[in-house]
Amino acid sequence: MVNFADNPWSGFLTDNPDYLYGAFMPKNATSPFADYYNSQFNKTYNNYTGQLGQMALGGQAPALSFYDYLQTYDPLKDWNLLSPSQRGERTASSLRWNVRY
Helix, strand or coil: CCCHHHCCCHHHHHHCHHHHHHHCCCCCCCHHHHHHHHHCHHHHHHHHHHHHHHHHHCCCCCCCCHHHHHHHCCHHHHHHHCCCCCCCCCCCCCCCCCCCC
16 A cells, blocks of 8 residues: 555545545445445544644644544444444344233
């Protein structure tokens, strides 16, 4: 893989963070996970910009790139915290008994 800083397209990806985010989609993602991942862009980007703000408030230069942030981002961690119904998984429906005495 080409070093991001040496990649001639890194400026394109920096200018279009949604494209960079999409490039980090885990390979072989199932449809429910892919839908979840795609829906989390705004939340993920807001967390990233919040981290930059925290760095600035702490007196550090906000020098973390979105690429470097995504290197440590683990979408499966958040995905696994969701209930099966939140993940879009079909669970067995409850069985109802109609018993007459």
